[in-house]
Ligand SMILES: [Zn+2]
C-alpha cells in the first residue's frame with residue numbers, strides 16, 4: 001500500500017520539524033520514527049478506528065465499537081487496529097524499548113474464553129452503572145484482551 005510521503009516536499013508554512021526525543025530522527029507526518037521502526041512513546045496512539053472513527057489504543061483495540069457492528073456480543077469483538085508493542089511477550093524490549101513497533105495487523109479476532117467474556121461483560125456493566133470510570137473500564141478490558149491474545 002502506497003503511503004503518501006512528504007519528506008521531500010517544500011515545507012513552506014509547515015510547523016517546526018518534529019524529531020524523536022530518543023534518537024533525534026526526523027519524524028514523518030504521522031509521527032513515525034524510521035530509526036526506531038515505530039512511534040516514539042512520548043505521544044498517544046494517533047490512529048482512529050476504521051469502523052467508528054473512535055480512538056484506538058496501541059494494542060489496536062477500539063473501546064467505542066470493539067471492532068464489530070454488534071458490540072453487545074462480546075465474542076464478536078476484534079482489534080480493528082494494528083497492534084503495537086514496546087516489549088516482547090517475555091518482557092525484553094523491542095529495539096530501544098521506547099518506540100511502539102507494529103507487531104500484528106488489524107482485525108484480529110479476540111479468542112476470549114467463557115470466563116473472559118463474562119469478565120468483559122461485567123466490566124461493561126459496572127461502567128454503565130457508573131461503578132467505575134470509562135478509563136478504568138478501558139484499562140481492565142484492555143488487560144483481558146491482551147491476556148487472551150497472548151495465550
Ligand atoms: Zn526514534
Ligand SMILES: [Zn+2]
Nearest residue numbers: 049052062065
Ligand atoms: Zn470503533
